[in-house]
Amino acid sequence: MLFNSLDFAIFLPIVFALYWLLQKQLKLQNLLIAIASYIFYGMWDWRFLFLILFSTIVDYTMGILIERENQQTKRKLFLWVSILVNLGFLGYFKYSNFFLENFVGAFQFFGQDLNFRGLDIVLPVGISFYTFQTLSYTIDVYRKKLAPTKDFIAFTAFVSFFPQLVAGPIERATHLLPQFYKKRQFDYDLAVNGMRQILWGLFKKVVIADNCAQFVNQIFNNYEDYSGSTLVLGAVFFTFQIYGDFSGYSDIAIGTSRLFGFDLMRNFAYxxxxxxxxxxxxxxxxxxxxxxxxxxxxxxxxxxxxxxxxxxxxxxxxxxxxxxxxxxxxxxxxxxxxxxxxxxxxxxxxxxxxxxxxxxxxxxxxxxxxxxxxxxxxxxxxx
Incomplete structure (x- = not known):
């Protein structure tokens, strides 16, 4: 589900209304966030919900085991289980074809054709973001900077928090997770501030990035037909497109989180x-x-x-x-x-x-x- 889509324009007010109806029920609020986040992510491809759920279970379990264990060797073993599971998933889905293609390319360089056509792997949206976010949890528990949570619902909501699930900011567990333990009261001024941030993010994305993208795609898809100066202009437009896209999404994420009483870190600063x-x-x-x-x-x-x-x-x-x-x-x-x-x-x-x-x-x-x-x-x- 994209932030600048009709689906999200319908989804957000419904979740917002239900969330604040449960204002006195912290656990139900966290459960609603977790369910809404899984719906948000599942609308892209429901099959990858099992992937994010498995990562959540592994890191939740490893955090508890790390705290209970006094022997340093075993604590380090549990940490490495978390690291290898998370980076293993990331490596398989994102980098398998890269390594295989370069392996085959090395053989072709020496005249050996392995006839490799690549693996049919779909890259899960946001896997680079939520992998790093959940890794921050187990690493900080291992470093004793954070006590492991016993609240699985709050931890699930933390890992899958829909405003920043697919494009960041990549939150630290020490900053975001404790916010799921605290009662949240509706703050009108904070909500207005959040709406302004969302509108500013949409302006960056829709007005700046999407309009720049039209010129960038035209120039780079037909680069043989254009002069060097036009290609330079295309690179400049692309520079603003990337900023508008990425910082726009971050602004929408930060603004949306404020609607629900959460504070996310700033991701871009001029x-x-x-x-x-x-x-x-x-x-x-x-x-x-x-x-x-x-x-x-x-x-x-x-x-x-x-x-x-x-x-x-x-x-x-x-x-x-x-x-x-x-x-x-x-x-x-x-x-x-x-x-x-x-x-x-x-x-x-x-x-x-x-x-x-x-x-x-x-x-x-x-x-x-x-x-x-x-x-x-x-x-x-x-x-």
Whole structure:
């Protein structure tokens, strides 16, 4: 079910009305969210409901087992069960054909044709998002940052929460899960704020992204017929299309969650006004970049080691981020390109220079800042 569809326009008011009729029944509210989320997801393909349910059961169980076990080896074993199950599903559905095609391609390079046509695998919508969200739960339970829940309904609602199920933001269990334990009272001002956020998201998606997409598709589907300058214009339109699509969906998700009394993290913060690529990645898809920071970059050693370790970890983060976005070498190249952009800032120690938004406490940015914004935007368009 798409946010900008008639189905969602009917679905949302019905769920909203039923939800607040149950205002004094927290468990029933959580149950309604879980059922509504499964209906929302099942309208795309009901068969994949079993997949998200299985992941939910595994992580719920592993969380309890991790807490009960005092022996470190067994605690780590339960954590790895969660990691391997979740990443195993993600790897099979999203990356099987990529690895098989490259395996066959390697044989063809040496003159051996294996006659491989690819597997007929349907990629479940949102699997990259809810996999990372539920992994944050078991990892944080293992780190003793979060007590495991005994409320299976609340946990099911957390994993499948429909506003951010298919396109994020990727929430931390430490932030979103506790909100399912608290009584929620209807707040008129919060609901109005949520509606404004939804309308702003729809504007980005329908007016900006969808209109840009018409030009992008026309240009890139017939690129042989156009000049270089037109292709550059197509890349610029595509840059705004991606932002309108993704940030628009995030705004709708955040606004919808406010209608139900929930707070989701901000996912975009004026990324195209960034003065360098490090600032850009602090402002673009914030929930993903901070997830990689907390659950991959820091465990790898973060910035604690020497310069070689910092460079290595930076490249790992960007290459994995590229691969997360899509099972194609172009995404890996995109990740590597962003790592190369980031490298000079890291080597000079300038990767945390711009923590506040540009022109903070001023009316306009300086000419130097405008130049920096322009260069960063060009690098982004090129990537």
């Amino acid at each position: 990324p195209y006004f960034s003065r360098d690529i490090a600032e850009f990645w602090r402002r673009w898809h914030i929930s993903l970049s901070t997830w990689f920071r907390d659950y991959l970059y820091i465990p790898l050693g973060g910035s604690r080691g020497g310069m070689w370790m910092k460079v290595r970890n930076t490249f790992i983060i960007f290459l994995v981020s590229g691969f997360w976005h899509g099972a194609n070498w172009t995404f890996i190249v995109w990740g590597g390109l962003n790592a190369l952009y980031f490298l000079p800032l890291l080597l000079r120690g300038n990767n945390r220079n711009h923590l506040e938004v540009v022109a903070y406490d001023r009316w306009f940015p300086s000419f130097k800042e405008l130049f920096q914004i322009g260069i960063t935007f060009i690098l982004t368009v090129f990537a």
